Amino acid sequence: MKLWKKLSLVAVLVMLGGMAVSGLAVLNHEKQYNQEKTLESYGQQLKFTAYSLGKELESGLRAGYNQVTMNSYVDFVMRRFEGYQYILIKDGQVISNRTPYELVKPEDERWGGKEPYSVIFKRDNQYFLIMGQGISVGGSSEYKLVLIQDISQLYGDIRQQAIYSLVIYLCAAVVSVVLIFLIIRRILTPLKELQSASLDISGGNLKRRAIVHTKDEIGSVATAFNAMADQIENQVTELEQESERRRQLLGSLTHEMKTPMTSIIGYSDTLLHVNLNEEQMQRALYHIKEECSRLERLGSKLMSLMGLYDNDSICLEEVSIQEIFEKTARLEALPLSQKGIRLEYQCTMGKRRVDRDLFESLLVNLIDNSARASKEGDIIYLAGEKNRILVKDQGCGIPKEEIERVTEAFYMVDKARSRKEGGCGLGLALCARIAALHGARLMIESKLGEGTQISVVFEE
Amino acid sequence: MRVRTKILVIEDDTSILELICMNLEAAGYETVAIRDGLEAAEYLQECRENVVALALVDVMLPGKDGFALMEDFQKAKIPVIYLTAKDDVISKVHGLKSGAEDYIVKPFEVLELLVRIEKVLKRTGRSRQKIQIRDVVINLKEHSVTKAGKKVALKPLEYELLVTLASSKNVAFSREELLNQIWGCEYMGETRTVDVHIGQLRKKLEFHDVIRTISKTGYRLEDSL
Numbered sequence: 001m002k003l004w005k006k007l008s009l010v011a012v013l014v015m016l017g018g019m020a021v022s023g024l025a026v027l028n029h030e031k032q033y034n035q036e037k038t039l040e041s042y043g044q045q046l047k048f049t050a051y052s053l054g055k056e057l058e059s060g061l062r063a064g065y066n067q068v069t070m071n072s073y074v075d076f077v078m079r080r081f082e083g084y085q086y087i088l089i090k091d092g093q094v095i096s097n098r099t100p101y102e103l104v105k106p107e108d109e110r111w112g113g114k115e116p117y118s119v120i121f122k123r124d125n126q127y128f129l130i131m132g133q134g135i136s137v138g139g140s141s142e143y144k145l146v147l148i149q150d151i152s153q154l155y156g157d158i159r160q161q162a163i164y165s166l167v168i169y170l171c172a173a174v175v176s177v178v179l180i181f182l183i184i185r186r187i188l189t190p191l192k193e194l195q196s197a198s199l200d201i202s203g204g205n206l207k208r209r210a211i212v213h214t215k216d217e218i219g220s221v222a223t224a225f226n227a228m229a230d231q232i233e234n235q236v237t238e239l240e241q242e243s244e245r246r247r248q249l250l251g252s253l254t255h256e257m258k259t260p261m262t263s264i265i266g267y268s269d270t271l272l273h274v275n276l277n278e279e280q281m282q283r284a285l286y287h288i289k290e291e292c293s294r295l296e297r298l299g300s301k302l303m304s305l306m307g308l309y310d311n312d313s314i315c316l317e318e319v320s321i322q323e324i325f326e327k328t329a330r331l332e333a334l335p336l337s338q339k340g341i342r343l344e345y346q347c348t349m350g351k352r353r354v355d356r357d358l359f360e361s362l363l364v365n366l367i368d369n370s371a372r373a374s375k376e377g378d379i380i381y382l383a384g385e386k387n388r389i390l391v392k393d394q395g396c397g398i399p400k401e402e403i404e405r406v407t408e409a410f411y412m413v414d415k416a417r418s419r420k421e422g423g424c425g426l427g428l429a430l431c432a433r434i435a436a437l438h439g440a441r442l443m444i445e446s447k448l449g450e451g452t453q454i455s456v457v458f459e460e
Numbered sequence: 461m462r463v464r465t466k467i468l469v470i471e472d473d474t475s476i477l478e479l480i481c482m483n484l485e486a487a488g489y490e491t492v493a494i495r496d497g498l499e500a501a502e503y504l505q506e507c508r509e510n511v512v513a514l515a516l517v518d519v520m521l522p523g524k525d526g527f528a529l530m531e532d533f534q535k536a537k538i539p540v541i542y543l544t545a546k547d548d549v550i551s552k553v554h555g556l557k558s559g560a561e562d563y564i565v566k567p568f569e570v571l572e573l574l575v576r577i578e579k580v581l582k583r584t585g586r587s588r589q590k591i592q593i594r595d596v597v598i599n600l601k602e603h604s605v606t607k608a609g610k611k612v613a614l615k616p617l618e619y620e621l622l623v624t625l626a627s628s629k630n631v632a633f634s635r636e637e638l639l640n641q642i643w644g645c646e647y648m649g650e651t652r653t654v655d656v657h658i659g660q661l662r663k664k665l666e667f668h669d670v671i672r673t674i675s676k677t678g679y680r681l682e683d684s685l
Contacts (some may be wrong), residue, residue: 258545259476259545260475261566261567262476262545262566265567272483274630275680278480280486284479284482
C-alpha cells in the first residue's frame with residue numbers, strides 16, 4: 001500500500017472515530033439535560049399543584065363537608081386546576097382521575113413522598129412520565145397527587161437531533177476524507193519527485209537533481225539526496241577522467257612502443273632476408289640494441305609511473321632537503337660532467353615530510369631534463385627556499401603554447417632531439433605525479449632560447 | 461652509368477629512416493632521407509619534375525605532418541605511400557582519400573614494403589625501364605633479356621621470376637611468395653616448381669652464384685650494393 005494511502009486511511013479513521021465519539025457524547029449530554037429540565041419543570045408544576053390542592057382540601061375539610069360533597073369538591077378543585085394530567089389518590093384509592101390513563105398501582109408508596117418521585121416508562125414507542133407526591137392536608141398525608149405526562153415529544157426531538165447530527169457528520173466526513181486525501185497527497189508529492197530523480201540517476205543521468213523546495217523533513221532528505229548526487233557525479237566524473245587519462249596513456253604507450261618495435265622487427269627482418277655488407281650489418285645490430293634499450297627504459301619508467309598511480313602508499317618522513325640535494329648532486333655528477341654541464345645548488349630550506357626515494361627521483365628527473373636541454377658549458381641551478389624547490393637551466397626553453405602539455409605522458413616538444421638524448425616523454429609526467437603525491441605542484445616558467453625554470457611548490 | 465630510381469623517405473625516427481634507406485638501397489633504389497615536415501616541403505619546392513619517383517612519408521612529423529604535405533607532393537607530381545604507426549581506419553581512409561597510392565602500417569615487413577613500392581611504381585608508370593645485374597640487362601619495356609649483349613631466350617614464367625627477383629635484389633623471397641607473385645595465389649602447385657624454374661634461370665644466365673639459395677627461407681638475387 002502506498003504511503004499516502006496509509007497515512008490518509010489512518011488520519012481518516014482517527015478523525016471519523018473522534019467525531020463519532022464526541023458527537024455521541026454531545027447527543028447523550030443533550031438528552032440528559034433535556035430530560036432533567038423536563039423533570040424539573042414538571043416537578044415544579046407538581047409541587048405547586050400539590051401545595052395549592054393541599055390548601056384547597058384543607059379548607060374543604062375545615063368546612064366539614066361530608067364524603068360525597070368532599071368528593072365533588074375535590075373534583076371541582078381538580079377541574080379548576082385544569083388538571084388533565086393529574087390523578088388524585090386517597091388511601092390507595094383513585095378519587096379523581098382527569099387523565100386518559102389508568103394508574104395500575106395507586107396504592108404504591110412511592111407516590112407518597114414529600115418530594116416528587118418520577119418514573120419514565122416506555123410503551124409502544126411512547127414515553128410516559130409518571131411523577132407522584134404526597135399532599136399534606138392538615139398534617140395527615142393520605143392524599144397523593146400523581147402526574148402522568150406523555151413525553152414522547154422529548155425523545156422524538158432527541159432522535160430528530162441525532163439523525164440531523166448523523167447527516168452533518170456524514171457530510172463532514174466525506175468532505176474531510178477528500179480533503180485529507182488531497183492534502184496528504186500534496187504533502188507527499190516531493191517524494192515522487194525524489195523517486196523519479198533517483199530513477200533518473202540510476203538510469204545514468206547523473207546531472208539530475210531532485211527539485212524540492214519544502215522546508216520539512218522531505219525537503220531535508222531531498223537536500224541530502226542532492227548532496228549525495230553531487231558527490232557521486234563528482235566521483236564518476238573523476239573516474240571517467242582518470243580512465244580517459246589511462247586510455248590515452250595506453251594509446252600513447254602503444255604508439256610509443258610501435259616505433260622501436262618497427263625498428264627491431266625491420267632490422268631483424270633485413271638481417272635475415274637481405275644481402276647486406278659488413279658495415280650495414282653492424283649498423284642494423286647497433287640499431288636493434290639501441291631500440292631494445294629504449295624499450296627497456298620506457299618499460300622501467302612506465303613501471304614507476306604505474307606504480308605511483310596504483311599504489312598510493314608512499315613513505316613520508318622528515319628529511320633534510322639539504323641532504324637530498326647533496327645526494328642528487330653526487331648521482332648527477334658523472335653524467336653531467338661528461339656533457340660539460342655544471343650543477344650548482346643551495347638550500348635554505350629546513351626539513352620536510354617527503355618520501356626520500358621518490359623525491360630524489362623527482363630531482364634527478366628534473367635535472368636530467370634540464371641537462372637534455374642544455375649545451376656544453378651551461379650551468380644548472382638547484383635551489384630550495386621557503387616552500388619551493390626550483391631547477392633552473394640555461395637551455396633551449398619550451399615554446400609557450402607547449403608548456404601546458406609537457407607534463408602529459410609521452411608528450412615531447414622535440415621528438416627527434418629528445419629521443420637522441422634518451423628521453424621517452426615520461427619524465428615530467430612522473431615528476432608531476434610525485435609532486436602531487438607530496439601535495440605539491442609543478443610550476444613551469446620558460447623562455448625560448450633563454451632557459452627553463454621548474455619549481456616544485458608545496459601547498460601550505 | 462646506371463640511373464637508379466630515386467625515392468624520397470620522410471621519417472622523423474632516425475633508426476626507422478636508416479632502416480628504410482638501407483633496404484631500398486640494397487634493393488637498388490637511390491634514397492633521399494628527410495626528417496622534418498618543413499624540410500620536406502622546402503625540398504619539394506626546389507625539386508625538378510621526374511627526379512623523384514616516389515615518396516614514403518610518415519604521418520606524424522615535426523613541423524608539418526604527412527597529411528598536410530600531400531598538397532606539396534601533388535604539386536610536384538610525386539606519388540605518396542604513407543608509412544605510419546596510425547593503424548586506425550579513419551587515418552587509413554583519410555590517407556588514401558587525400559590521394560595517397562598506398563598506406564602501410566608500422567611495423568612492416570621489408571619484402572612487403574618493396575613489393576608495394578614496385579606495384580605503385582608500375583601503376584604510376586614510373587617503373588625502371590632496364591635492370592642491370594652484372595652483364596645481364598633486363599629490358600622491361602621490350603620484355604627481353606640480354607647477357608653480354610647477346611639475347612637470352614626465356615620462357616614467360618622464367619622471365620617473370622627473374623624480374624621479381626631482380627626488382628627487389630638482395631632481398632630473399634620464400635618459395636611461397638614467389639608462387640603467389642608469379643603463378644598467382646590460386647595456383648596450388650608445388651614449391652618444387654619454383655626450384656625447377658630457378659634452376660633454368662641459373663643455367664641460362666650463368667647465375668649460379670648470383671641467385672643464391674638461402675636456407676630455410678628461399679632465394680635471393682645478389683648484386684653489389
